Amino acid sequence: MNLVVVSNTRQTLREICANLDAMEESIEVTPIEGGLDDLANIPAHQDPEVMILDCSGGGCGQLERVEQLRQLYPDMALILVSENPAPDFLLGAMRAGVREVLPLPATTPSLAAALGRLVRKANGAERRRGRILTFVGCKGGAGTSFLAANLAFVLSERAQKVLLLDLNLQFGDAALFVSDQKSTKTIADLAEEIHRVDAAFLASSVVHVTGTFDVLAAPEDPARALAVKAEHVDTLLRLARHQYDFVVIDAGRGLDAVSLRALDHADVIYPVLQLTLPFIRDAKRLVDAFRSLDYSRDKVRMIVNRYQKGGDIGLADVQKSLGYAAAHVIPNQFDAVASSVNQGVPVLKLAPASTVSKALLDIAATLTDIESNNVVRGGWLGRFLGRS
Helix, strand or coil: CEEEEEECCHHHHHHHHHHHHCCCCCCEEEEEECCHHHHHHCCHHHCCCEEEEECHHHCCCCHHHHHHHHHHCCCCEEEEEECCCCHHHHHHHHHCCCCEEEECCCCHHHHHHHHHHHHHHHCCCEECCCEEEEEEECCCCCCHHHHHHHHHHHHHHCCCCEEEEECCCCCCCHHHHCCCCCCCCEHHHHHHCHHHCCHHHHHHHCEEEECCEEEEECCCCHHHHHHCCHHHHHHHHHHHHCCCCEEEEEEEECCCHHHHHHHHHCCEEEEEECCCHHHHHHHHHHHHHHHHCCCCHHHECEEEEEECCCCCCCHHHHHHHHCCCEEEEEECCHHHHHHHHHHCCCHHHHCCCCHHHHHHHHHHHHHHHHHCCCCEECCHHHHHHCCC
């Protein structure tokens, strides 16, 4: 369990951490001396499960910020501590969804009792925790945008709520592969108003392609890509993960601070390559980068696109050169793909019997089978504390 204590006051921070250490159960505590904005320094894979926030001395005057925080971390239990919590503060905390407010000093018994109450509330609760799939091209022209957009559509047709996020910021056009609707807002608009972003703002900014399929487009003007920073991607993905069953990201080609953040958050990374020597060479560089970033092997699933039997380079050469077998193979079927791209209609809709559609359905089946077992049932505290 990741428990974070946030306080502007060093002495209070030390006292709370010491009282947590004195509990019978062993809890790993991360102290943060500062404010809520410092939560961004916590790595994506270490999202806090419990946060104790010191609101004394006006340090938590903006409870609206706490409400926004709860949307970014809906699985996180929040405990506020304050010197003399006034009735209006307690009412504001309750409206912000905070159920535990403790007076300072927060003693070991009071902290243990609060955590115990959170255990009872968490047990039995069910929350959506969507999976993030990040597509990255090993080289330009790999077909990354086509595959990301069309897999997102296929997943949505399997009764999954899906967001396609176009992070190919300078030349992104993933939305055009699945819809002719023009987006009124893009990810750059959200980045410029990131302090306002919540579930409602996100829902009003996406293109609703179908009832279960939304698209957040890249900016039309490449210059506006500069508005999107890595920390904005953090906020959007943390929020989207809890609004959708799947978030499919087209990260384009190349590694930078923004695409790396999308890779960090990903449950599955799909590098896309074709069976030519330049693709194999660049794929090897990408795999080396993944190793240096300590990404697990299970997280990376190679996709060979436009596959034809009998070429100079075969599937066995992929494993030999990269150390990864091709997890999925998309057959070369130019006519079906070209028609889909030119008409802006998903290939599954336009040519459902094509081998490309069947390959995409196979990938979706592997994901939705896992997804059916991925509902997060509350009780993490209980499991951790052995009280489930």
